[in-house]
Amino acid sequence: MVHIVGAGCGAPDLITLRGKKHLENADVIIYAGSLVNAELLSFAKKDCDIYDSAKMTLEEIINVIVSAESENKTTVRLHTGDPSLYGAIGEQIREFSIHGIEYDITPGVSSFSGAASSLKTEYTLPDVSQTVIITRASGNTSVPDSENLVSLAKHRATMVLFLSTGLLDKVTKELIEGGYSPDTPAAIVYKATWADEKVFRCTVSTLKKTAEENKITKTALITVGDFLTSDFSRSHLYDPDFSTEFREAKK
Numbered sequence: 259m260v261h262i263v264g265a266g267c268g269a270p271d272l273i274t275l276r277g278k279k280h281l282e283n284a285d286v287i288i289y290a291g292s293l294v295n296a297e298l299l300s301f302a303k304k305d306c307d308i309y310d311s312a313k314m315t316l317e318e319i320i321n322v323i324v325s326a327e328s329e330n331k332t333t334v335r336l337h338t339g340d341p342s343l344y345g346a347i348g349e350q351i352r353e354f355s356i357h358g359i360e361y362d363i364t365p366g367v368s369s370f371s372g373a374a375s376s377l378k379t380e381y382t383l384p385d386v387s388q389t390v391i392i393t394r395a396s397g398n399t400s401v402p403d404s405e406n407l408v409s410l411a412k413h414r415a416t417m418v419l420f421l422s423t424g425l426l427d428k429v430t431k432e433l434i435e436g437g438y439s440p441d442t443p444a445a446i447v448y449k450a451t452w453a454d455e456k457v458f459r460c461t462v463s464t465l466k467k468t469a470e471e472n473k474i475t476k477t478a479l480i481t482v483g484d485f486l487t488s489d490f491s492r493s494h495l496y497d498p499d500f501s502t503e504f505r506e507a508k509k
């Protein structure tokens with residue numbers, strides 16, 4: 259059995275109770291060493307075999323898992339943040355199917371959630387934006403043309419860009435071409451929820467400069483949108499004049 263587990267995006271106590279239980283019971287752990295907090299490995303059994311997938315190919319990862327399966331061992335595949343986003347688990351799952359290997363997935367706190375906590379804000383403010391676009395700039399991994407940044411920018415929704423810190427010239431140009439004004443608020447969140455987390459607030463037009471001045475080249479998210487500064491309306495959820503499924507309006 260393979261448990262794909264989301265490690266959370268940095269602080270080790272952000273792993274779920276279920277994820278921690280899987281780590282404690284694992285015979286083999288393969289963790290994404292480039293981004294997973296190594297403190298999580300302290301939950302492993304003393305005799306657990308631990309591999310850093312940052313140094314491995316897909317074939318090597320699958321070989322380790324297939325050999326663990328042949329010995330009836332339990333493997334945890336520990337991914338950063340939430341495994342469903344930019345985790346390359348799809349190609350592993352395809353191999354599990356080919357080899358008849360049973361697996362399940364435990365979600366984790368994604369860095370886009372971690373970044374909102376670092377920014378101490380809400381992405382979905384009433385009358386500002388009710389949509390969060392999670393995407394990346396097209397680079398080594400191409401993005402389907404129908405999802406190009408210019409077209410996504412037309413919505414002027416809250417946007418969170420993964421894996422894009424090295425492409426900020428292009429990002430800025432496309433965001434402005436699409437419809438964000440150059441002075442739309444933006445923020446670079448570096449290592450959200452880690453001890454050395456850093457937050458830099460800027461605008462769409464100063465993203466590149468801000469990253470350069472602060473030497474941020476990786477492990478960062480770019481967030482864009484008026485959620486970072488705007489005035490907004492209060493919600494109906496806690497409005498005394500509105501009834502909800504759980505509460506009558508105050509007369």
Ligand code: SAH
Binds near residue numbers: 337339448452
């Ligand atoms: N599955 C992960 C994303 C993996 S892709 C998740 O849900 O967060 C790796 C990219 O995620 C990094 O290049 C960076 O853009 C972002 N990232 C991961 N952890 C981060 C963190 N703690 N703070 C800011 N960005 C982070």
